């Protein structure tokens with residue numbers, strides 16, 4: 213069985229009134245353990261749709277998704293494929309520490325709170341652990357979502373614009389943290405972005421244009 217997170221020949225269309233939008237038109241992509249892949253493309257090129265198909269959050273019209281260790285796309289545990297969604301998906305009624313501790317608790321880690329504090333420290337957020345999501349900036353919420361993804365050392369990480377709310381310094385820090393994480397844990401990372409800075413940190417770049425993978 214393949215050890216890669218993979219989508220093969222993915223097509224996905226949406227209906228918008230009488231118009232049909234072809235978000236993906238035969239996209240194939242694979243992410244190997246330990247590799248960091250940047251998925252680049254302008255707004256509307258299909259990046260989020262592709263990530264959602266890989267996560268099983270959307271069902272492709274045709275094509276196949278395979279996730280190592282999961283019977284069907286979408287059935288993978290957080291420890292197999294962790295996600296940083298475009299809108300972060302933090303729970304408003306929990307502190308940042310409790311948001312990050314949640315997957316650690318579900319995965320049965322011995323001390324979820326300590327693990328959460330460690331992950332927040334790594335993302336330079338330790339001093340905000342007791343705050344609620346609406347008491348921190350969007351960039352801090354985004355890094356909290358990243359800490360929540362990394363806390364269980366997942367086999368793969370899929371992140372939608374994980375640096376979109378960050379300045380240059382924090383972007384470099386987050387990309388460096390991800391690089392280190394890949395090297396240490398063997399996590400395969402797929403980062404959707406339209407930030408050229410992300411290219412420099414990636415092992416490989418996949419470019420999407422109008423729902424198709426294009427060269428260069």
Ligand SMILES: Nc1ncnc2c1ncn2[C@@H]1O[C@H](COP(=O)(O)OP(=O)(O)OP(=O)(O)O)[C@@H](O)[C@H]1O
Nearest residue numbers: 226227228233235254255256257258259260261262
């Ligand atoms: N639920 C939907 N209904 C209709 N059209 C959609 C839907 N979701 C996405 N689309 C369209 O599909 C195309 C691809 O959208 P997608 O969100 O995948 O692009 P993206 O590259 O992630 O964009 P961004 O960088 O702005 O997040 C766009 O034309 C978008 O308007």
